[in-house]
Amino acid sequence: MQSAIVLGGGMIGVSAALHLQQRGWAVTLVDRREPGRETSYGNAGMIQAEAVRPYPMPRDLATLLKIATGRTNDVRYSLSSLHLHIEPLLRYWWHSAPKRHREAVDAWARLIAYATSEHDILIREAHADNLIRRAGYRMLHRDAASFDLAIRTAEEDRREFGVNFRVLSGKELARAEPVLRDDLPGAIHWLDTWTVSDPGALVTAYAELFERRGGAIVLGDAQSLRQTATGWSVDTDQGRLDAANAVVTLGPWSPDLLHKFGYRIPLVRKRGYHMHYSGGASLDLPLIDKSGGYAMGPMAKGIRITTGAELTSPDALATPVQLASAEASARELIDLGKRVEPDPWFGTRPCTPDMLPVLGQAPQHPGLWMNFGHGHQGFTLGPATGRLLAEMMSGETPAIDPTPYRPERF
Helix, strand or coil: CCEEEEECCCHHHHHHHHHHHHCCCEEEEEECCCCCCCCCCCCCCEECCCCCCCCCCCCCHHHHHHHHCCCCCCEEECHHHHHHCHHHHHHHHHHCCHHHHHHHHHHHHHHHCCHHHHHHHHHHHCCCHHHEECCCEEEEECCHHHHHHHHHHHHHHHHHHCCCEEEEEHHHHHHHCCCCCCCCCEEEEECCCEEECCHHHHHHHHHHHHHHCCCEEEEEEEEEEEECCCCEEEEECCEEEEECEEEECCHHHHHHHHHCCCCCCCCEEEEEEEEEEEECCCCCCCEEECCCCEEEEEECCEEEEEECEEECCCCCCCCCHHHHHHHHHHHHHCCCEEECCCCCEEEEEEECCCCCCEEEECCCCCCEEEEECEHHHHHHHHHHHHHHHHHHHCCCCCCCCCHHHCHHHC
16 A cells, blocks of 8 residues: 655645545655644635736736735835845846746646536535535625626636636625615625635545545654655654655645755745624625735634735734735625734745645656645645546546646756
8 A cells, every 4th residue: 555644734735635545655744733723724715716817926027016015905024124125025026927828828727627626516515515615706896897807807718718708886785785885886796606614614625535535644744754765754743654645735834844955946925814703784795806905705713804915924923914905895795703823824825826726746856746835826726636636646647738737847
């Protein structure tokens, strides 16, 4: 029986472990905490079937100046830590040129096509349907010009990728969400996306499915990974663990581990915040406020506001400027109620400069595999890339060509 250690218990790691297990592998999942407590816990709770275009870096001077002068809530940065981000940001800017971004879209959309169908299998097998709603979400526009542009882009996506949406006028939006005022330009209702009332609970449900099928989950130190004569080993609270293969699914911490094996994989590390609110109005479906640079949606703990990207140092204290701005914007739309937690949650999204995940075997180390760097869509893509990785590791013909995601491209 083939064996593997999967390092990282987020959506990516748990999904990869399940797909390997399904193919008869002996798999142990290793993390420093219980599954689903890091980045997979803190997202906006959407399985985004419509997200066929990865986020490019703005290249027009007006938008870059807005970011530089702090006049947009999508992106904030700490000047003192900007030097940590310069190299990956320059690469990101280069890859965001129209021709190169188009190549990224082609590779990205092939993965997104499997997002909901692969989740659907796991949702049913994990008995987690109570966490899922299959009614889409709405993208709100407060500016008529940006709304018109968004409609044209959505129509392109429908023609090219078959995504489904409805255009809602301001009055139609107010009828669909009576808590909103009716003087807004309108929204796009993306119909194919699924929403999750508790993202961490979905990862936990998948992890419990893995355990019910005989998989082991142990606490351990991923940084202790080392190559042995027969494969790979890692130190856990149950002692040394050995396997023929090791899979690195540590999200933003993956390059730090791989660095000691000689790999230099650049990441744009984007910090995001969230906070829950209760006692106010309740939304029917999640809403992304495009001009406010945040998402908000109904969750188990109340309305969750999730922010955009903050570029700061990994160990920096919370600086929830974006959250405060998002909260103020949201209160212009609905009665949010009061904050549930005393402090905001924050975590880091691992974004590669070319906007594609790192997926495949390490070029110089047989049996060492990588699956990370999904940007804002790790929660969406975990089961899809988990399947692709398991197919590659098992010697099967992959469902799609894995070449664009290969680690050696760096």
